Amino acid sequence: MAENANTEFEFIGVNHLAPVCRDMRETVDFYHGLLGMPVTTTTQFGPEGHEQQIFFFDIGGGCHLAFMWAADAIPGAPGVASPAGFLEDTMGRDLTKLTAEEIAALPSTLTAIGSMNHLALNVAPDRIDEYREKLVAKGIDVSEVKYQTMDENCRPVPIADGSSPRVFMKSIYFHDPNGIQLEFACWTRAMTEAEASLSPLGASSESALVSS
Ligand SMILES: [Fe+2]
Numbered sequence: 001m002a003e004n005a006n007t008e009f010e011f012i013g014v015n016h017l018a019p020v021c022r023d024m025r026e027t028v029d030f031y032h033g034l035l036g037m038p039v040t041t042t043t044q045f046g047p048e049g050h051e052q053q054i055f056f057f058d059i060g061g062g063c064h065l066a067f068m069w070a071a072d073a074i075p076g077a078p079g080v081a082s083p084a085g086f087l088e089d090t091m092g093r094d095l096t097k098l099t100a101e102e103i104a105a106l107p108s109t110l111t112a113i114g115s116m117n118h119l120a121l122n123v124a125p126d127r128i129d130e131y132r133e134k135l136v137a138k139g140i141d142v143s144e145v146k147y148q149t150m151d152e153n154c155r156p157v158p159i160a161d162g163s164s165p166r167v168f169m170k171s172i173y174f175h176d177p178n179g180i181q182l183e184f185a186c187w188t189r190a191m192t193e194a195e196a197s198l199s200p201l202g203a204s205s206e207s208a209l210v211s212s
Pocket of ligand 1: 185
């Protein structure tokens with residue numbers, strides 16, 4: 001198993017993420033009404049016509065989604081701030097069976113530098129199939145269960161079924177009314193050292209990853 005001890009800071013998880021919504025009522029209906037998240041804190045500020053609200057939704061483990069709403073919000077920007085294409089339409093495909101041209105023709109899920117591409121909520125591995133059925137029963141358009149795989153070169157590999165030892169994560173994908181890409185995900189095994197061995201790419205790739 002890859003060693004992953006932080007000797008600099010003792011982080012104890014995510015306190016909150018702060019996505020932006022177009023309508024707080026609609027957002028409460030989705031995250032509290034459909035997904036069941038308790039609303040733990042609500043705040044409002046700003047002058048008339050420029051009101052802002054922040055509602056905290058409990059996602060377990062001491063973590064929250066702090067949804068922000070503003071009367072004079074900046075409009076959504078699919079393809080920049082959020083994916084133009086949804087992962088349920090792309091990751092539902094077995095990329096190991098597609099050609100490079102077919103992969104290039106899929107709807108783009110790229111977003112701008114600094115954006116949050118998607119949000120994955122952690123669930124128990126033995127509940128993801130049940131939770132998929134539950135989302136479907138609630139009328140949510142959700143992907144099939146996606147089995148994330150990796151070989152010793154950190155590349156995805158074809159598998160015969162979800163019980164393959166190559167599987168390290170299971171995911172399902174759907175999206176919220178704001179166009180936020182959501183995922184339920186679960187780790188299915190510990191990762192090996194080889195599975196965290198890639199050199200990072202980019203303009204500054206000269207500065208090697210410090211490994212100790
Ligand atoms: Fe993900």
